[in-house]
Amino acid sequence: MEPFPTEAVGLLLDWYRYHARPLPWRENKDPYRVLVSEIMLQQTRAETVKPYFARFLDRLPTLADLAGCPEDVLLKLWEGLGYYSRVRNLQKAARAVMERYGGVIPADFDALLTLPGVGRYTAGAVASIAYDMPVPAVDGNVLRVVARLTGDSSDVMLASTKSAVEAALAPAVPTPGAGDFTQSLIELGALVCLPGEPACADCPVRLLCRAHREGREKELPVRGARTARRLEQMTVLVLLLPPDGDGEERVVIRRRPDGGLLGGLYEFPHIPGHPGGDGVAVHLGSLGLSPGEVTPLGPARHLFTHVEWQMEGYAVQLPPDSTLPEGWLAVRCGEIRTDYAIPSAFSAYRSVLFPNAARKKRNDGKSG
Numbered sequence: 483m484e485p486f487p488t489e490a491v492g493l494l495l496d497w498y499r500y501h502a503r504p505l506p507w508r509e510n511k512d513p514y515r516v517l518v519s520e521i522m523l524q525q526t527r528a529e530t531v532k533p534y535f536a537r538f539l540d541r542l543p544t545l546a547d548l549a550g551c552p553e554d555v556l557l558k559l560w561e562g563l564g565y566y567s568r569v570r571n572l573q574k575a576a577r578a579v580m581e582r583y584g585g586v587i588p589a590d591f592d593a594l595l596t597l598p599g600v601g602r603y604t605a606g607a608v609a610s611i612a613y614d615m616p617v618p619a620v621d622g623n624v625l626r627v628v629a630r631l632t633g634d635s636s637d638v639m640l641a642s643t644k645s646a647v648e649a650a651l652a653p654a655v656p657t658p659g660a661g662d663f664t665q666s667l668i669e670l671g672a673l674v675c676l677p678g679e680p681a682c683a684d685c686p687v688r689l690l691c692r693a694h695r696e697g698r699e700k701e702l703p704v705r706g707a708r709t710a711r712r713l714e715q716m717t718v719l720v721l722l723l724p725p726d727g728d729g730e731e732r733v734v735i736r737r738r739p740d741g742g743l744l745g746g747l748y749e750f751p752h753i754p755g756h757p758g759g760d761g762v763a764v765h766l767g768s769l770g771l772s773p774g775e776v777t778p779l780g781p782a783r784h785l786f787t788h789v790e791w792q793m794e795g796y797a798v799q800l801p802p803d804s805t806l807p808e809g810w811l812a813v814r815c816g817e818i819r820t821d822y823a824i825p826s827a828f829s830a831y832r833s834v835l836f837p838n839a840a841r842k843k844r845n846d847g848k849s850g
């Protein structure tokens with residue numbers, strides 16, 4: 483890979499000064515805020531993260547608050563962001579910082595790397611943004627910008643390409659200004675050097691950009707083939723019981739096992755395959771339940787990193803005195819909003835419980 487053009491550094495810093503979006507985590511450089519925002523921003527767009535960040539910091543304003551937060555509260559704060567291992571690791575990292583560093587996030591790239599869930603990108607981002615240390619932070623945006631700027635055709639899906647980009651950037655990171663430089667590359671990738679249609683006419687480094695000069699900006703970066711997602715078909719059961727004492731309808735949920743995909747979160751019971759409404763009734767009968775009306779809720783799809791769920795849903799009325807299988811809970815529908823974190827993979831069926839609320843789109847959610 484060609485060296486990163488050092489003349490680009492000042493141009494990027496000037497551009498960033500005038501064009502940076504006023505995002506809430508940029509209000510100050512408190513390392514805790516930087517760490518939380520960087521973990522939230524992995525796999526998630528800034529606009530989506532904004533309300534989550536505000537709510538999270540409101541509820542858990544310090545690292546010590548995060549370290550001591552009960553798991554259900556933590557998962558509820560993360561509900562809808564997906565990739566829940568992020569928040570579990572974030573709490574583990576907070577606890578490690580409390581134990582090993584007296585509650586102060588270390589100003590040391592290698593020490594940051596030892597924290598759970600903190601990879602080279604996050605360590606670089608925290609070190610440079612919070613502590614102005616001259617280390618690179620290479621995420622997908624930065625990979626794209628650097629591949630185009632240097633005209634590099636390496637496959638950005640390979641770890642070796644990421645290492646090469648880090649090595650090319652390292653000598654160019656300024657100090658002071660490391661954090662702004664890191665963020666300028668990320669911001670350029672988010673606002674100008676876009677994946678499909680880079681807005682080269684608005685780019686501060688277009689005169690230095692090899693891909694632009696050679697008319698190859700849409701060919702770069704090169705991305706090798708991804709492994710196809712494994713398909714899983716399932717039928718989701720929204721089991722409803724009549725109102726209890728306070729007049730509110732109840733719904734059946736269960737907690738997913740710890741570990742594994744969406745571990746520890748709550749979900750609607752589901753069964754493998756698409757056996758249809760009759761199959762649903764037969765299955766519930768085999769569990770000792772007496773299903774009443776079975777109403778189809780339609781299909782939905784959810785994409786995880788390595789798996790695609792293809793779902794069919796049914797709402798089923800159950801008698802009030804139903805004896806539920808072990809581990810299944812009948813909760814008031816309102817409690818789903820306040821107390822139980824249900825992953826967005828089920829949002830198409832969760833919305834059935836709140837017909838007056840704006841319905842989310844049924845299809846094409848994505849998380850990990």
Ligand code: SF4
Nearest residue numbers: 675682685688691699
């Ligand atoms: S000139 Fe175009 S391709 Fe090159 S860095 Fe700028 S936006 Fe990206």
